[in-house]
Amino acid sequence: MDKERATVAVKCIPARCEGEYVVTIFDALNNTVSQSGTDKYGKASVNISNPSGEYRIRVRSVNLKSPRAINTWLSLRPDRGYLLYFLFGRFFIIPPCRVEATFRLTDRNYDGLPIEKGVIVLA
Amino acid sequence: MPSPYVITITDGEGSERILNGSYTVTADVTGYNNVSITPDSVIVEPGINTYNFTIAATGTLTLHVTEDGTPGGTPVAGATFVRCDSSGTAYGTPVVSDANGDAVFPFVPFDAVNPPNIYYRQTASAPDHEFDGTLQIVTMTTSTETFEVENPLAALRTVNLTDTNYAGLPIESGEITFTEV
Secondary structure, three states: OOEEEEEEEEEEEEOOOOOOHHHHHHHEOOOOOEEEEEOOOOOOEEEOOOOOOEEEEEEEEEEOOOOEEEEEEEEEEOOOOOEEEEEEEOOEEEEEEEEEEEEEEEOOOOOEEEOEEEEEEEE | OOOOOEEEEEEEEEEEEEEEEEEEEEEEEEOEEEEEEEEEEEOOOOOOEEEEEEEOOOEEEEEEOOOOOOOOOOOOOOOOOEEOOOOOOOOEEEEEEHHHHHHHEEOOOOOOOOOEEEEEEEEOOOEEEEEOOEEEEEOOOOEEEEEEEEEEEEOOOOOEEOOOOOOEEEEOOOOOOOOOO
């Protein structure tokens, strides 16, 4: 191993196809140091030259898994290798935040009698 | 579209794309007591796409049933009416005319300027009385109104029964039954 580099290996679970996750590494100043996609096994490996201080490793799923992204923080040293596992929920669909809703308005004293014309306001 | 959401109701229903969240609910329905809308708050959440509300009115509709359809006519007791929607589908408990000929629908809408339609249908009358069973529409501009309804006595009709093989020979005694089809 290059003494001036740290190696960060990432394994994402579950993995079904190449590029299913994007691994981004930020330095302490939030600058992007590296960005790559995982292989079909959910793996990615990144070399960080002259590591110094704390780094943030963000893994984001490109399809609808839960959570959409996981962050972890590591203090990298030049002579070390790091192996990180990231676990995502399988096939979890994040529900839409806006729903197509139907509102029914009937007469309270005549069960089921629809109100012919009117307005409901939700505030 | 951000809150507030204004949902137009037509024939009892309206749809809108709504952000999940908690909302207070108000109504603007001409002829009804708008503060009576129930519930007055709602939580819109994933997986629930239909929300039901009710609203009440405070008017009183009296159908005064007589044999000639006038205020001073002979009252008809036992005439039955039911509230309907615009397509004629019946809702609620039927009302029946009393000895004075009055059948009373409580809690009906009214408005001085734009009174909403009130639909009803007669489904029965007293024995030997005729009635119009088609969908009726009235409006009320005041909280209490009376409408005259005519249920005339059925006309007296003569039925002759003779022998098929002896032209004109009357059958001395017997019965004929008419069943409505």
